[in-house]
Amino acid sequence: MATTQTETRPASVLSREKVATEKDPVHISLCGVEVRSVSSDKGALRNDSWRGNEGHIAITPLRKDGTTTNIVKSPSTFSRSTNPSNDSSSPRSHSELMNLAQEISAHLTEATSGSEPARLKVATAALQLAAALRPPSDAIMSLFANMSVVSAIRVFHHWGVLDLLPPDPTRGTACHEIARLINAEEGIVSRIAGMLTSSRVLSLTPAGEVCHTATSLLLRSSEPMAAMFDLMYNNVVRVSDILPAYFDRYGKAEPVGPGRVPATVLSGEAEMGYFESVARDEERMSRFTRAMAVASGRVPVLGIYPLENMLLKEDMEGDGGRVTWVDVGGGGGHVLRRFRKDCAALRKGRCVVVDLRGVVDQGRIEAEGDEVMRGVEWLEGDFMREMTVEGARFYYLRHIVRDYSDPVATLVLRNVAQAMNRDSRILVSEQINPDGGGTTGRPMPLYSAFKDYSMLAIGGKERSLAQFERIGKEAGLRVEAVYRDSKGTEHGVIEFVLEG
């Protein structure tokens, strides 16, 4: 079913994309010669079945010398014929529907026996089949049905209902008992519970008692996902309510920031940047950091950039105390921890986490006694002003550049560039949108578009490679290489070096 697809990137970009090695099945954008399906690692995409663009393709391109190498390419860079998702609203022929049904039945056994690629195939086909069978008016009303689910979760969350249900999903609590425990009327409790059981966020015992599901367990207040839910509620739902008035007031343009972004206008702190406003409140900052741990878990950290190989190539002996790795805006160090756990060479090097004061203070405390983080330095710093760690080998910016508009992101990159040596590298680890951002005849994967849209609230954006190249150039950097995720996400790592 798959077809080869010639990459349409300009030659200037193609020449810089990275060829994979056996150990690092890095995917790049080159013209594919053979196309075959590839296995995926387990777990990374669990619970993501609504991402809407599943599966991925491995291509075996020919090198100039005629040999081949394993290169994996994200599906979004293929033509629609290779990856027919995302156009759920277009009418489908009977044979297309039959193909989807066959796709589901062909992979269902494998999918339910733990195969991640099979699960992705079945989930995608099932979503496409359901969407194709849904009349347009239902498609519209289902948007509001989803919002009602969000609303019901929020109320139960606020009332502490999700914390009081038994954690064992086979044991339930009757609505009258929930009502008694939270001092509410039974009628309102059962209506909200009804929204959540019909959407399968909660479930019912045969006796009609309400019980947890795997989904609702993740929303208990002790879970990091609850912090993420709050963040999304604020930055997507609440911000949506003011967006038309926001654009009326500030103009129909991308927010530039750092101040006057929708989220800070909403909170009555219009002149502040988003992070400035979050950092004013210790509790809010701590919830934000917890939410980031979830965000990081949803996209791969390891296995994209061949760090171990790169470090082995470097002569770190006699380094004169040179810093190996700066995690710029590294939060509580959760990402650095994963790199250090995986990469012995990095544990030997000097690693620094730079972030705002409250964040590094918290990170330092939490890392105490953690063998993997022993020796890590925690440094308060403001990347909007300067990068104080000079000449490090790597400056790692994960989910940083996307937090800002082009002018502000350029400022951050320029500050880092000014601290670099000629052999230093910046690694930007983010979603890489397809060129054209979904406006070139093929829609973006739904999840990628959602991530971009949700960044609007804080004045940020997801970018295509061409957009990264542009802001890098403004900052005095050039793209040395691009490493894409082989697991079907749009995530990648862009390696920048000093221009010239």
Ligand SMILES: C[S@@+](CC[C@H](N)C(=O)[O-])C[C@H]1O[C@@H](n2cnc3c(N)ncnc32)[C@H](O)[C@@H]1O
């Ligand atoms: C979206 S989070 C990303 C955290 C982490 N890199 C990750 O991938 O999970 C952005 C991080 O940048 C930090 N940050 C925001 N503004 C900053 C500034 N001006 N200087 C340094 N760090 C900042 C925040 O505190 C937060 O930890």
